[in-house]
Amino acid sequence: MTLPAKERTYEKGVETYDTTGLTPATAVQTLQMLQKNLWLGQSHFGFDGTINEITPGTTYELVATTQSGHILKNLVGDFTLDGDLVGRSIELQNSTNPLNDGIFVITAVIDANTIQYTNANGVAGAFGGEYRVSDGRFTARGGAFPAWVCKGSSAGSTGKGAGMDGRDRWHALSDFQFTSTDVANHSWFVLQNTLNGAEILIDHARDTLQRRGQGLVSCENGFTGGSTTTRPSATDEFMFAGIPFVTNTGYWFITENWQSTVIQIIFIASTDGMQDFMIARRLGTYEGRFLGTGIAGDPETGSLIPWNGNNTYVIFPDGRSRSLFGNFMSYGEYNDSPRVVITVDKDGVGPGPTAVVCFMTAEMFVSQAVGRWHPYSPETFGKLFPVHRIGLASAVVGYRGRHAYIPDLLYSGESEDQGVAQNNTLPGDGTNLWIKVGHFFLPWDGSDLRRF
């Protein structure tokens, strides 16, 4: 079938991380940090150093002298390794002098440890807080910072504390308090999409295996509350990963089996901030997790009024078992099981919005999707593999019906390593508008990432 036109333009961010030699807890903590920062479009973190005034009252240099918290890509204390940082944003938090906090534009990279920016209220002095630098991957979305922001966080301890205050407290492994001895503590993070309204809560609490957590979403109402000992909650929350405190449950996105391997995380975001897809996969295998948020379209007109809500959907992984390919971006996982949550305020006047799960529909005949027939053979005419738009349909009593479709996400042939192979991009003319992952085609940014 002919590839459809994308409804939006997309950018991507790709990170890889080698967990070889790490403990399960360290691997999970590190990967959670990686995901969080990729979501936020941020990559650079530092803790200690000095803010040096260059021109009194305006221009400052941040000299990062210690890199103890650097655990992410390229973060080895060398600002020059992240490409041209000039023009990107830097955010400072928890400075010794609060006047030094804020978001500024980098005007120069002086050397490996020094960048320059302007802060009219800046004060020269030792820097005891955190800074982070946008990685520049989502520049089309209205600036260096993407649609996603940190709504609040908890480091699970009294030091950094907790709050729904926009502060990112996840900088070091010590900010994750979920070891077996941290009986009552919660480390959590709320990601908020300021454009489509979706919120994702990552929560870690006590777990004897030290590698599990909970994942919850709120499509509309948002998370509130939370402390170092309790997670935030939302009236329309839906737990898509984890059963609190139950052994052998609660794998959140990255699971225990990601030790001693190379993990790749791909973040695909529309430039208008309305659609985001994140894939975490074990490189060289068909194991992984898929998570997405966005604004659903009306099935007939494309308008955005399919139900009484903000039209935001969240695609979630099953989160309760090891991530073999059988439940990773497959028809079996998303067409046969409800793996999308929406929030519905049924009477339109509230209160009482409800999280409702939906199936991702596909075009079918004889009880299975077109793409599941002859998955390794292209269509006779045109030698193409089928691609199909995806709808949302709920079987939850009280909310039954076909409600909307998912823009810019397509079902394809049920093949992984034959036919349209995993990671292949389409069309084959070098424009690379779509990429095949599992049984899906996701929008791509034009780059050739085959066999990545």
Added chain:
Amino acid sequence: MPLPTLLKTWEFITNVPAGGDTAITTYQSQALAIKNTLTNTVTHIFNRGNIQLVSGSTYRINPGDTTFDPADIGSVVGFIIKIRGMTSAANNGDYTVTGQVDVGGGVYVLEYTNGAAVAEAIVGSVNAIGTDFTFPLELVHSANYPLSSSPSGVGDGVDRIETLGHWNHSSNLQSYFVLRNTVTGTEFLLQNGNSTTADDNRGVVRVAMAPNVFDAPAYNGSIPTGPSRKIQGGTAPGHVTFIDSFNNSWFILNLVADARFHCMISSDGEQLRAFWTYDGLDRMFMLDGFVRNANAAWALDPDTPTVATLSFPGNATGERATFAIMNDLERVALSRLPPPSPGILPKYNAVGHLTSEGYGSAALGENIIVPNELSGEWPLAPVGIAVNTPQYRGRMGMLPDIWWSSTALSAGHTFPNSTSRDFIQVGDLVLPWNGDVPEFM
């Protein structure tokens, strides 16, 4: 879903009865109703009563019973009445209806002018033909039993099925006619079955899709059985054979009383739908049309590939236009399929499925058996076409102005159900409708 906007404008003929004269063998009048409806428009068929001189050269056709009700058909003034088989040959001919008169007692008569007419009791048959529809179907072959003594003129366009007596059979002799959609090129063969089995008077329907056409089967020869539900191509008659034996013959052409025929066609002639109703249900379904958003490699012009589909009812509980039939079974035929190897002329047609959106191993309309509990609307899913036949596999395109509905709704359900009736449910499919109260007799 919200009721969709039609892509095409449609013309309708709905609730066509088999015939107004209950004494007429039903299968005969039903066949005539179908033929005349598809080729032009039949409004009524009757053969009782007499021809009466009114004054001068004005005559009346008095059907002599109360079943000829204009409410069934509307005004036929200006239509052509065709009189055949009269004792006085001077009474035969085609005349324009000048009056439609209620003579009381529930009897209506038609007036016309024939300067040579002779008053007499009707022994032949009369039907009234309208001209206000633009169906692009033409009759290309016909043969009648018992009047013709030799095979009919192939492709001469002569309509030899003009009276009830022309639709008959004996042993291996049978009447038939072939209609061709001049826009799509699809041909429909309706054939009276022979009487060599106990299943007397059965009808047979076959479809040939362009570029294949029917050779006219000889009325006095054996009925060509053809392969059983296979693709027959290359050699004449080169048609897709849906019906391969009398036992799979079309139910409504048999001895069924009170069946209703409904047909609709887009004003550009590119889409045709027809279905028959009986005993409260749709019984047979027929579709012919061009594919929309066709696989571009299927044909050079993606708008011209053609599909046709039929249900195959063999008895009162036969196939209907349901998910179980149209989605699960190969009930759509596709034409103009170039072969896999280039440079070879089109030779074969293929059969496939009507696809539907769905989840969890079932179609949307099979899963969702209540109106959308947020919007109050029933699901309407687009209808696609997919072929699973080796050498022709793939998703081939869409059909316009047709949707899948829910299995929870009954045949004849209209949308909106009590007001304008813009759409109607036939089996599990939804079609455009003209607002009439649908008769599913």
